Amino acid sequence: MVNWTLFQTGFDVFWDDPIGWFLSLPLFSQILIIIGLIALTIAALVLVYYILKGLAYLLYYIFKGLYYLFKGIFLGFYKLFEAFYHAISGKPKKNRQEILPIPETPQFSREYFPNRNKQNKFKIPNYCTECGQKITESMNSLLISRGVGYCFHCGKGFKLQMTYNSNF
DSSP: OOOOGGOOHHHHHHHHHHHHHHHHSHHHHHHHOOHHHHHHHHHHHHHHHHHHHHHHHHHHHHHHHHHHHHHHHHHHHHHHHHHHHHHHHHHOOOOOOOOOOOOOOOOOGGSSSSSSTTTTEOOOOOBBBTOOOOOHHHHHHHHHHEEEEEOOOOOOOOEOEEEEEEOO
């Protein structure tokens, strides 16, 4: 015969009277047990949330992949049968003409366009007045095209200054 009392532990007190066991603990222990149970409950809810979210993402991407797979298969069959049709019937395949989008012309304000009646000369600096570094080619092109440029070394901004010739 097996002596089952050998396998008994201190948990028998808990299983026999759980409320009495809990109330017999000191107040600090009761608070720690309540906090632990709340933490375990929150952790279990977060775990269940992420498992369900992962399952939803998994199903979404499986169905999305299957959709694109079947779409590719059917498109391949369509093009294959279309090629067979054109080969057997001898009819030429219709060429689709692609319509190219017309690029929009940028809207410039009038201050960047010089007046045609006057001769304009641009005064472009050769060196930065803040740090003394030489102005680069790309900054010169920015100054000419946009009218505003910045030094690559110190960040000082320059505006294009126009000088008008008084000689008519």
